[in-house]
Amino acid sequence: MARKNIFELLDSRWDIKEELARLNRLFDEEVAISEGPVNYTLKDFVDEYCFEDWKNRGRFIDVDDYLKTLDFESLYRHSVNDIKSFLTVIEIIYNFFYMAYEKRTTDDGLLYYPGFFNLKNNMNMCLEHYNYAAFYFEDKEQVIISEKDPAVTAAAEISAPETAFQIIQYNHHSLKGDILAKKRILLHLASDLEPKRSTLNGINKAFSDDIFTLLNNLNLRHNNCDPQSKDYKQYIAEMAKEALEEWYDELYQMILLAKLELDHLERKAKIAELKSHF
Numbered sequence: 001m002a003r004k005n006i007f008e009l010l011d012s013r014w015d016i017k018e019e020l021a022r023l024n025r026l027f028d029e030e031v032a033i034s035e036g037p038v039n040y041t042l043k044d045f046v047d048e049y050c051f052e053d054w055k056n057r058g059r060f061i062d063v064d065d066y067l068k069t070l071d072f073e074s075l076y077r078h079s080v081n082d083i084k085s086f087l088t089v090i091e092i093i094y095n096f097f098y099m100a101y102e103k104r105t106t107d108d109g110l111l112y113y114p115g116f117f118n119l120k121n122n123m124n125m126c127l128e129h130y131n132y133a134a135f136y137f138e139d140k141e142q143v144i145i146s147e148k149d150p151a152v153t154a155a156a157e158i159s160a161p162e163t164a165f166q167i168i169q170y171n172h173h174s175l176k177g178d179i180l181a182k183k184r185i186l187l188h189l190a191s192d193l194e195p196k197r198s199t200l201n202g203i204n205k206a207f208s209d210d211i212f213t214l215l216n217n218l219n220l221r222h223n224n225c226d227p228q229s230k231d232y233k234q235y236i237a238e239m240a241k242e243a244l245e246e247w248y249d250e251l252y253q254m255i256l257l258a259k260l261e262l263d264h265l266e267r268k269a270k271i272a273e274l275k276s277h278f
Contacts, residue, residue: 017080019126020089024076026119027093033100034111042096042116049107050099055141067092087132087173090123091145094134097123098143135168137161146171155256158263163192170252179241182248183220189255190215196262203261211258214251218244 026032032042040048047063060066067073072092079086097120104110127133133148139161146152146168156164166188175181193200193211200208215221222231236244 014129016086019122020076020079020086022122023090023093023119023126026115026122027096030113030115032113032116032119034113035107035109042093042100042119045103046096046099050103054099056095063096083130084173086126087130087145090126091134091143093119094123094143094145098136098141102141132173137165137168140165144168144172147173151253151256151260155259158259159192163189167256177241177245179245179248182245182252186215186220186248186251186255189252190221193255193258199262199265200258203265207254207258207261211251211254214247214254218247218251 026042028041028043030041031039033040033045035045035049043063051057051060051063051066057066060069070092072089075085075089075092079089097116100116104112123134127145127148131148132145133153134143134145135156136143144165149171152167152171156167159167166185169175170182170185197208197212200211216231217224217233217236219225219233219236223229224231224233225237226232227237239247
């Protein structure tokens with residue numbers, strides 16, 4: 001049997017319980033930031049300096065109120081056996097990290113300890129283990145944990161901020177099985193794609209027709225499930241929820257590809273100019 005090197009041995013000993021303990025230690029036990037002579041854990045620093053002004057605070061009074069409402073302790077306990085809970089815990093902590101990180105831009109009297117940055121590295125490694133990644137949306141002051149997919153990232157990077165947010169959100173672990181949420185996102189993406197339809201037709205008309213045919217017949221733009229509707233489609237009305245969700249996911253991937261095809265037009269012109277020098 002081939003001998004494993006030290007890094008392979010460490011990787012083979014992935015223990016989610018230990019990873020959780022490390023995250024909690026860096027989040028709620030060790031000093032992360034100092035303000036003058038006063039030391040803070042990340043959790044306490046956010047409570048003292050950041051939470052009140054956070055765009056996503058809502059009606060919550062403080063950090064403890066927020067975490068209690070999210071049932072953070074229960075999520076933490078269940079994370080050992082439930083990947084969705086584990087990802088939610090990381091998402092919560094990651095939002096706290098960015099609240100504190102953004103504070104650097106307005107207060108140069110803060111000292112950030114190595115553990116603060118180690119926390120981000122540990123969260124990223126945990127996400128990488130399950131093929132997920134963190135995406136930060138500065139305008140919303142929000143971190144979303146989503147399944148990692150090169151096409152998703154590429155499409156988000158060439159989109160307006162709100163559309164990029166919707167693209168990333170579609171892959172959020174909590175949306176699995178949530179037909180209505182996915183429908184809402186697909187409708188947003190469709191409205192973003194519609195003005196470019198004629199251009200897309202010029203690139204690949206058959207592909208464009210497929211996208212808009214699905215948009216018009218999967219109970220998205222029109223009511224295809226009500227027998228009284230002029231757009232009623234019996235096959236769609238009787239389709240199992242799981243099968244309909246699979247078609248939504250297929251359509252989502254097609255829209256991402258369409259966005260990349262459209263983006264390639266500009267690149268194609270640059271390539272043509274470059275080729276003229278060969």
